[in-house]
Amino acid sequence: MSLLAFEPITSPTIEYGTLSPMLLVFGAAIAGVLVEAFTPRYLRKSLQMPITLLSLIGAFALTVWQGTQGVREAAAMGAVAVDGPSLFIWGAILLLAIVSVLLVNDDDHFVAQASAVPGSAEEDQALSQGGAHTEIYPLVLFAVGGMMLFPASNDLLIMFVALEVMSLPLYLLCGLARRRRLLSQEAAMKYFLLGAFSSAFFLYGTALLYGFAGSVDLGAIEQMIGTHLGQDNLLYIGIAMLGVGLLFKIGAAPFQAWKPDVYQGSPTPITALMASGTLIAAFGALLRVFWVALGNLDEMWQPVFWAVAILTMVIGAILAITQTDIKRMLAYSSIAHTGFLLVAVVATGSLKQNAAALGGILFYLVAYGFATVGAFAVVTMVRDAGGEAGHLSRWAGLGKRSPALAGIFALFLLAFAGIPLTSGFFGKYAVFAPAVAGGATGLVIVGVVTSAMAAFFYVRVIVLMFFSDPAPEGPTIAVPSMGTAAVVALSAAATVVLGVFPQPVLDLAHSAAQSLFVR
Amino acid sequence: MPWLSILMGVPVVGALAVAAVPKGNAKLAKQLTLAVSLVVLALTLAMASQFDPSGARQQFSEVHQWIPSFGVHYAVAVDGIALVLIALAVVLVPIVVLASWHDAERSDAKRSVKTYFALILVLEAMMIGVFAATDVFLFYVFFEAMLIPMYFMIGSYGGAQRSYAAVKFLLYSLFGGLLMLVAVIALYHVAAKGTFLQPELIGAVTDPATQKWLFLGFFIAFAVKAPLWPFHTWLPDAAAQAPAGAAVLLVGVLDKVGTYGMLRFCLELFPDAAKFFTPVIIALSVIGIVYGAVVAIGQTDMKRLIAYTSISHFGFITMGVFALTADAGSGATLYMVNHGFSTGALFLLAGFLINRRGSQYIADYGGVQKVAPVLAGTFLVAGLSSLSLPGLSTFVSEFLVLIGTFERYVVPGVIALAGMVLAAVYILWMYQRMMGGPTAESVRGMPDLNLREKIVIAPLIALLIGFGFFPKPLLDVINPAVKHTLTSVQAPQFTPAIPAAADQKGPGE
Amino acid sequence: MTLLLANPANPADPVGPTLADFGKDPLWISIIKALFIFVFLMMGVLFGVWTERKLISRMQHRYGPNRAGKFGLLQSVADGIKMGLKEDILPRTVDKVIYILAPIIIAVPAFLSFSVIPFGPMVSMFGVRTPLQLTDLPVAVLVVLAMASIGVYGIVLAGWGSRSPYAVLGGLRSTAQVISYEIAMGLSFVAVFIFAGTLSTSEIVAAQAEGRSFALLGLDIPLPSWYAVLLIPSFLIYVITMLGETNRVPFDLPEGEGELVGGFHTEYSSSLKFAMFMLAEYVNVFTVSALSITLFLGGWRAPWPISLWDGANVGWWPMLWFFIKLVLLFAFFIWVRASLPRIRYDQLMAFGWKVLIPLNLAWILLVASFRALQVPQGQRNLAMVIAAVVVVGCLAIYFWFDTVNQRRREARAEEVQAEFEQLSTEPTAGGFPVPALDLPHYHGVNGRKEVPSGTN
């Protein structure tokens, strides 16, 4: 005890420059809290909005700059790895966050007074005052910061902390929908309880790995596995629990149960943020853990991932068919896409092979992220008396009422289905090709079969929108605010451009993937 | 001069222009579409005139990097086979446009007219692209992307069951396509050439087992596309529900992509596997021939009937393709073209009838030839071409196919002959039920073909008869290409077709 | 300078035990020490009660207990016996287990905190050389805090278990109060640890053995040895929090007779269970006093004039100094009780949260940055800048609040003034000779901004 206590402590160092994008985001979040504290209500939104957007844009600029500088280092005493994949993921997350924030900025998504009981007098009063929680902006910033730290963290402790920093704000944001507040609150609670549960698993796994390796540093764990000494049961149980935590976050079966409920319940802008940003971040973390720390052990976890990937794809594709709520359906489709991504995770092998797979995954994430954000943006525009028109039957004949909107939505759906000349197609190709090269042809076949199934329910929505006659007193199409319009346009553009000229982004992804993960 | 790019570009631009036409002004949209399609036709003819049958196999070829990191090129070129099919497409399009002048309005639900015609043009561009692509990946892209416009044409402008038919059509093709995607990826990986250029991939896959798997991957996709029994079930629905024009393009051109793909990819890339599977495929096609014919006889709906006839015809085509003899090969290719014309004519005429009578059930007609002789006459000619009466173009092709097949497989040839007999039954019986006999009340006062419809149908009849007597120009173009293909099939697997690959290097000549 | 930064256990005096000296006792020595502490505390409580009553009545010109025994010395013994002989009431409504458990939970930790309090230097006890301290840990002070927190469970469970509104509310209140002040208390230690560089009580005492010198701009400024003087703000804050922590006047809200009857022990109307609460309260008083002696008042070391005598800090003498300091502090408690009124609950909380904590944090930063000035390899300028920033920032915030409150007060005054005038213009409010309902002394005059209490 005492001999522990008196080890000489050398003061550590932190590379603030390298971490600047994250620091900027977090700083802006704290500034946002200050704004909340010290500015009058009527000023807040007009202050928060620029703070949020500018900080995100600035962080993106910094990330790009670092990318051009070729920064590849493990900052903060090797706790945070700022390498190619991290930078790429940061860029992607920041872009998608900017887009989502434009959605968040749109009025009438968020509750006026979270503490007011639904349907109570005080809620009506809060509504009539037109108040809204501007705390949402700092919360979003915190979440984004967590998303950035999560895939970049190079040791399991930081990863855990980042996981929570990412999740906790999202738990809250889920519960802040203005319409259907009970759903929203239930979603928040489910997300919270399940999320906490899974993160506990992650933590215990971390503990066991620490017990195995005597360190939570990914590189150290890898070396220890390389020189494999004793306590293997610790190692295996630890890996299993770690896997549970991570697979939960990406929403892979059998840990996908939360996704539909949460996606449906939470405010659509937040759903967009989760469906894009969280997925990307979680995938980055998953890859880092399983490729860096457990890279020497792939013959052990690959079979499991085979099973998980197949299960995820099948469950996602099949259950999606039975859905009647558009957001729920998109949630299941996101599960299916998680499965497709997992196909490439399995395809490890030579360094070159890994790089190819990683590049494919990164590209897929970007392509899918934009498509999904756009899709949810469209969902926010199809309004009803009670808010968004969730039920599919309400979407019937949308193609006649507003062809443009329906057309764009159809475009996103086709991208999900992976039809050529949309981003989704090259995304699928980018993950399937390395998978075949990596000897996972069986998985790929399951993948294409399930994506055919998935295509069915995407097509069904298109049929509904275009081929069936509009429902009487159908939903009204909200005149999009500048933000929403921009989001939809941007996402559609991204989907098409990535579908026709994916080369630049592919180059970027592959160059980012070249130097795999720094140890 | 980048002929093919222009050929693809013009319709796309035209489509955008048509889509940009103000909403009310449907007439302008139609005229614009017609003009564009005619321009494309003219360009194609101009290009064809420059095509040198005895020259290099691939002509007008363009190769540009598209996605280097996937080894994907924008590579287009035509050989004889592709050329005639492209010609088929561009000939049919203006006819279809003219034929379905009022279809868009007449379809029960009010849809925007210009969209329909814009879709036709987009489809034309893609049809040209799919035949011209010499990069496997590019081919796949067109192959899949083609579905979407056709899907919308059927789904929004078709008959009562349209959305069901459309979804069925899309999912069948998509499923096949995705299997093909796996094969494409695997091909790229196994060949390890780092490129998708079809000529360079020839002979790249040597391992027999791998060849067989990849072959299956491609073949199933094509079999679904060119409805080969037992993958055909989507065709009757789609064809029956689609508006006449769309049906013509669907059966006349789109399905040819399947047979074309078999000829171009299955045979050239996986010769040994092709040889290995030939018996099975021949069997399937024979079954298709007979099955299609028999079921056709039982049909009460003329569009479905025509659809089933073409299933039978596609049986002939696949049989010709996989007979692996020069005659059968060129016969099959020729058949693709002629079948396009004859079935097209049949569908269009059926469409005219339906527009007049408002029903596609054979039972609702009778004695039409008294009230509308021209209509009945053209219908007869088209029908006869469908049962390949000597003197009509289809006869030549079917004859060649049978000759070629008999060289190798006698029994299937004999059974196929039975198919011809059955063809006579269903066509003539349909004609007799609809056109002959006493004039039914319902068709009394049915107007005969008006000028537009005459203009539509005339060129088809002309082509049918013309090529019936003088198929040489087509055959001249087709034969060398087919021979070339077959040589690559006969080529022993150890020596990849180096000369073939060699003289196609570099863009065009 | 380097010596200054060396391990605080001071080589200059051999008797001062360090962590290394602990954990060597044989078990029987430990038992003896433990027994001693136990007896010491029991006696302390008995006579503490007596002293309190006697002293406070003297301050109020009364005699206080003077019947039982000489000067009523046996008074509290009598009370104890009385409690033992009274009927032990177990109300029907209570949650039996918790109700009975609570007094035990509250009493035991109170004793335990004393185990890390140093009474004196190394002595030889029955030939065994051992420090006059039950034990010491690298985290000794944390033990004290932990025990205090466990005591809180006793309070809240007592309130909770005896299912009566008064008890529940009292329990909650005193819990809230205790934890609020615990934060301020914990923060007030930080400065001490920065200087002592350890959490072990014995070494903290050793660190206060003799004053060091603080080198600024070359010249050495001698610093006083006791942290009470060196870190006077911390000490003052600690003294306040120690009153709050032990629920003593002026912070004895839990048993505010006026509002909550007996607070959390309302239902413990009599008997030894109640005695446990009494016991715990007094033991806690001793604990916090002893802690303040250890952390701030030089521990068992003799104060200045005595310390000139060499034998002062050797052998058993230091226990005497410790005891004297303890008594004086206890007397201080009583003095406070005699002189201060009880403050309102919201004011109590506001004071704890809005004054003590920010002050503490600012002070910590200040101390830290001044301390950082002495780190040889560190860049002093940066430290100075930080110090300056902290000072300026604190002043700025202070003045900001001051002006804000100033403005509020003025606005309020103007309102009142305006109302007076408005009334004076219309003497008979609304024509009737009745006092106007909106006279300023009535509450709820509309349009009047209510000032949240605690914002002085």
Add this chain to the structure above:
Amino acid sequence: MTTHYLVLSALLFAIGGVGVLVRRNAIVVFMCVELMLNACNLAFVTFARQHGNLEGQVIAFFVMIVAAAEVVVGLAIIVTIFRTRRSASVDDANLLKY
């Protein structure tokens, strides 16, 4: 001897996990989650002891914070839900979906 602690922590973790799965009351479920986190802490400290490095103990600190943050967020959410449920709510129908 540290194995005893490991067994204990495993037990605590298991108890917490089972609790989460079988209990219905949100607060209780939540407490079980916290119990799991504390089990992790115990494991960390034990391993730190085993390996003779301080890392594990430091990690325990961080876990404490995270746990605290989770408590704050979680109780906020749960309390909101409870308040909602006590009240007559307009759109109970939506609950049938879950």
Add this chain to the structure above:
Amino acid sequence: MELYVPIVVLAVLAAGFAVFSVGIAPFTGPKRWNRAKLDAYECGIEPTPQPVGGGRFPLKYMITAMLFIVFDIEIIFLYPWAVAFDDLGVFGLVEMVLFIVTVLVAYAYVWRRRGLDWD
């Protein structure tokens, strides 16, 4: 570990005493049953029945508890820093300033949202 043995000893002693005195209390005193005596004390009025677990109480206390947790955690981090201050030097100071400022921001937010006021 042996550092803790004496504490255990003292604990045993204290616990023994407490349990003993609480334990014998029922036997030393007289027993005179009286209904009113066994009621919860509410100034003589009929006691209001309390639900198990004391029922609901003001949210205010929960908020206080939350704040307590937050600041207690802060203290947890302050102590090691303070002890190792001389080793960490200016780096530690800077980090701690950042940390404390961050906490203070949250603190200011709570304050402004009247989270620290008692009605």
